[in-house]
Amino acid sequence: MQDQAELLREMMKKKNDSGSGESQTSSTRIITVASGKGGVGKTNISINLALAYARMGKKVIVLDADLGLANVNVVLGVIPKYNLYHVIRKQKTMKEVILDTNYGIQIVAGASGFSRVANLTDEERNNFISELSELSSADIIIIDTSAGVSQNVLAFVEAADDVLIVTTPEPTAITDAYGIIKIISTEIDNLDMGMKLIVNRAANVSEAKKVSHKVINIAAQFLNLKIDYLGFVYDDPAVPTAVRKQLPFMISDPRGQASMCIQHIVNRLENVEYREGRGVGHFIKRLLNRMD
Template identity: 70%
Template sequence: MADQAEGLRELMKEMRPSREKKTRIIAVASGKGGVGKTNISINLAIAYAKLKKKVVVLDADLGLANVNVVMGVIPKYNLYHVVRKQKSMREIILDTNYGIQIVAGASGFAKIANLEDDERKEFIEELQELSYADIVIIDTSAGVSSNVLSFIEAADDVLIVITPEPTSITDAYGLIKIMSTEIDSQEMSLKLIVNRAQSVTEAKKVQQRVISIASQFLNLKVDYLGYVYDDPIVSQAVRRQVPFLVLDPASRPSECVMHLVSRLENVDYKEGGGMSKLLRNFLKPRKEM
């Protein structure tokens, strides 16, 4: 398993020189399932699309995919067809009504979650078809596997999603610990997102605990990116299969996602300023130094 993981990670690294332009790869990971990782991935993508970015969400939860389900999209083809060489990556890319594209995962196929060496190589080669995008957001599977570690190592930014639940915090630390031993920590950009926070105070306590432990016991730097409020609009959006940033752009979770993107892009965003405020700050000319 270690040799397989190393081979896939090397192949992911090889993607970078072949890209005509710099595609920013953001991997969204979690120590356990059920923390809202897919929801975060989709709404981050939509926020980026509002900044006129070409965004692709890759459902890399190979075996238990659900990005298309959350968005109410029924794909005709998915990654299973790519692995089986029935379709190319470009042929399965789906446009959506939200300004982003998705690559649907293959739910219910155990084989795709445990690829052989040659299958892994061919799969990664297919991923180069996404190099036209400005942003590729990889919604990884929960926990740690050779696939997850490979996607994480290939990413420019790794966003770790946790909730205030003790089990989520413990599992997130376990994920970070394995990452610190399997991946060159000097090359990783780890950022923490606290999901389903009841308050700013709660979110800060959770992030301080994780960041402090990672620093003290793993000598690893983890940055705090932000939080997303626990709000009924999120569950409503899931039931209606519409991203909450679309269902209610003025909601607290939507504001939080805009804050996350502004920090990732290093631009100003003030609560209540709206998307137009963010766009003005992002696009306004800068004085020459």
Template identity: 70%
Template sequence: MADQAETLREMMKHAPDSKTRIITVASGKGGVGKTNMSTNLAIAYGKIGKKVVLMDADLGLANVNVVLGIIPKYNLYHLIRKQKTMQEIIMDTNYGIQIVAGASGFAKIANLTDEERNNFIQEISALSDADVIIIDTSAGVSSNVMGFIAAADEAIIVTTPEPTAITDAYGLIKIIATEVEDTNLGLKLVVNRVKSVTEGKKVAERVINIAGQFLNLKVDYLGYVYEDPIVQQAVLKQKPFTVLDPKSKAALSVQQLVSRLEKVEFREGKGIGSFIKKLFSASA
């Protein structure tokens, strides 16, 4: 392990010093719309002129490509196994963004061999020319999810007004408070599927107040996304709702989230090098 850690530190010295902004999107439970959020957030970023890469980091049930209606020829599995390079698996789309498809059925990044881990690091460095990388994680609190959250510049936690979703969101935040050492992590909450602005605000206040009181952790309320029938229509058509109907309530909500990320609480990205170092430091 010591030799592996030293190898990783040495590689970090040569990592590109870009200012890529890395945003991880996570949720305490499945079914809250996390992947839809990640995908449409990426597209909204692309619409303001950012070079965006959307990475599907769900190594169990990858489905970003399903939301986009794309069948990838290669994915992270081929990259990790050194069968393909990042440039060979990254895909252009018709939506103004690039995607890196997830490796369905793959176990854990933490279980990679030294050679696979080092290769993964080198290949991720190839994304350093992106302005924004949005990472869609699996639902829950696996070591993979925590690793991507800890390594990012910002982490967006997605919940809904449902009591179980709120409880699980708080559970995820609680684990972040105990396992993530970076107290400056930009932790933000988005309430999905709200029927009103008031409903979103009440849910957010409940989670944020409890996190502050019992965990001494600052969580910012980024905003809400309206309950909107266009979302289900988009899923069935395998087309992002921000594209299917850019003027829909859900699409305008996502655009507002990007506006807040960029203008209200702008955090300059630390770059790919910092991300890689953090991602693998815990398991090294």
């Protein structure tokens, strides 16, 4: 296994150092979206962030990394013929499963029923990771993880440039948001990614700030960890309406409160707290280290 991992790392280094055509300033930026519990709107946030980036002229791929209950395609009303399962099983390449949508973004559907990457054989795992290099043409890769903390989630968190933790004002969601932050801080040795908080379904600015201050202050006090408040999304009735229609709310209600909030969050990501993407090669190396 170690020899295979070293070979893949060397392959990615050569890819990045030679003819990839990517400059230091145009490296792919990987954003992992995570949450402490299900039902906080993480997938909806991921998809609409992707749409906001696409509006800025970015090439965006949403990778559904929930290998148990994948639902990115469900929210978009898309029925993919192939997904990550076929890539893992070497039945299809990553290029063959990348799906264009009507909204200017691409998606890679998750492999429903695959509970743990750790259960894959060495060959399947290395093939899956090496296929990720095919995503390097994107400007932005948004990874929608499963809810909670699994080794899969930790792997995608550790390998990302930025990690967005989604919570809501519900007490259980706040507790679980702190819980996932705590586990990330204890399980990952070198936290060099930017960790940021998004408060979803907030009634108003005041409620969102109250929730964010609670999580951020507790993380600072007990974990000595800096969490940035990235922004919030209003509890907008247009959102559940869009979900029922299987449309992104930025499409069904582009000037609505929730849509404006998403655009503001992307503006902050790009302009206020910009982190240069370190590229797919770096992402794969970190992913390999976690999965070895």
